[in-house]
Amino acid sequence: AQRVTQPEKLLSVFKGAPVELKCNYSYSGSPELFWYVQYSRQRLQLLLRHISRESIKGFTADLNKGETSFHLKKPFAQEEDSAMYYCALSRWNTDKLIFGTGTRLQVFP
Amino acid sequence: SQTIHQWPATLVQPVGSPLSLECTVEGTSNPNLYWYRQAAGRGLQLLFYSVGIGQISSEVPQNLSASRPQDRQFILSSKKLLLSDSGFYLCAWSVRGRGEDEKLFFGSGTQLSVL
Numbered sequence: 001a002q003r004v005t006q007p008e009k010l011l012s013v014f015k016g017a018p019v020e021l022k023c024n025y026s027y028s029g030s031p032e033l034f035w036y037v038q039y040s041r042q043r044l045q046l047l048l049r050h051i052s053r054e055s056i057k058g059f060t061a062d063l064n065k066g067e068t069s070f071h072l073k074k075p076f077a078q079e080e081d082s083a084m085y086y087c088a089l090s091r092w093n094t095d096k097l098i099f100g101t102g103t104r105l106q107v108f109p
Numbered sequence: 110s111q112t113i114h115q116w117p118a119t120l121v122q123p124v125g126s127p128l129s130l131e132c133t134v135e136g137t138s139n140p141n142l143y144w145y146r147q148a149a150g151r152g153l154q155l156l157f158y159s160v161g162i163g164q165i166s167s168e169v170p171q172n173l174s175a176s177r178p179q180d181r182q183f184i185l186s187s188k189k190l191l192l193s194d195s196g197f198y199l200c201a202w203s204v205r206g207r208g209e210d211e212k213l214f215f216g217s218g219t220q221l222s223v224l
Contacts (some may be wrong), residue, residue, distance in 0.1 A: 008150075034212060043198065044153075044215040086153060092210065095141050095203040097213055101152030 003026050004069075004087050006100035013077050014108050021072040021103045023061075023087030031089040033063055033070040034097065038084040047085070057081070077107045111136035113199045115216030122223055128173075128187040128198065130219050131153055132200030140202040142183040143213065147197040158181060195223045 002025045013019055025031060033050040047054045050063040050070060061072045070087060087100040114130045124127060134140050144156045155168045157175035163177050172191050176184045183200060200216040 028177075032212075043217055046212065049212070088153075095156060095212060096155065098155065099153035101147075 002007075002089060002091075002098045004085055004098055006085075006101035008103045009101070012106040012108065016076050016077055016099075017107065019074045019077045019081070019107075021070065021085050021087075021105065023070045023085075023100060025068050025070065025089050027068075027089060027091075028080075029091060030095070034063070035059070035061055035072050035089045036078075036086040036088060036099070038086070040083070041093065041100045046070065069085050073089075074093055079107045081105060081108055083109045111202075111214065113200060113202055113214055113216045115219060117219060118217065119220045120222070122187040122190050122221065124192055124223055125189050128185070128190050128221070130187075130195070130198055130200075130221075132216055133184045134183075134202045137181070137202070137204055140179060140193055140204055142177060143200060143203075144183065144185050145199040145215075147199060147218075148197075153199070157185070190223045192223050195202040195221055197221075 005024045022078055034078050035047040036044050037047040038044045047059060048061060059072055059074045063070050082105055084102050084104050086102045088097040090097050112135045142162050143158045145153045146156055147153050157165055159165050159177045162177050162180055172194060173185060173187050174195055198219045198221060201213045203213050
């Protein structure tokens with residue numbers, strides 16, 4: 001069965017500290033992995049997807065098929081990074097997304 | 110440009126009352142449409158998705174139903190609300206075959222409180 005696990009409900013760091021939001025998945029085929037973000041009073045929106053292999057707002061995520069992980073990382077957190085982050089997967093070339101339970105990131109000044 | 114409208118933004122309903130949440134998409138045709146629920150501590154759960162008018166797939170057994178009377182309209186309903194139906198409901202759309210583009214576009218959500 002498809003499943004996405006985000007073990008941390010809340011992650012608190014100080015500005016300038018490194019950040020890693022964990023995401024593990026279970027899926028037997030070739031999944032597409034995504035990170036979505038919801039800033040305060042804004043809509044849920046795509047942050048990045050693994051096939052793009054790009055850095056968005058300083059965040060990167062590498063798909064590790066051996067560990068079935070897709071952790072989101074940023075070397076130096078900013079206060080404006082405070083938001084709810086969701087990891088999600090879909091079967092290759094389909095639109096239906098399975099989301100994790102989300103991790104709230106708090107960045108203190 | 111494409112936009113998605115979802116209303117109402119907040120709703121307080123008594124147990125046993127009916128429910129109707131509406132979602133419409135503009136600027137695109139034949140979208141895939143989705144209803145997600147964001148319950149406390151449970152993340153985003155896919156409830157229904159639709160690939161066309163009158164075509165509804167239910168992901169989880171529940172007290173809710175969905176309908177798609179028009180190409181760009183998606184309605185979430187219940188005949189009798191339960192306390193456990195409380196949550197934040199999100200409508201989303203996608204266009205098949207977008208390739209590298211964003212996968213899902215979300216509405217602003219409806220916060221439903223069943224008392």
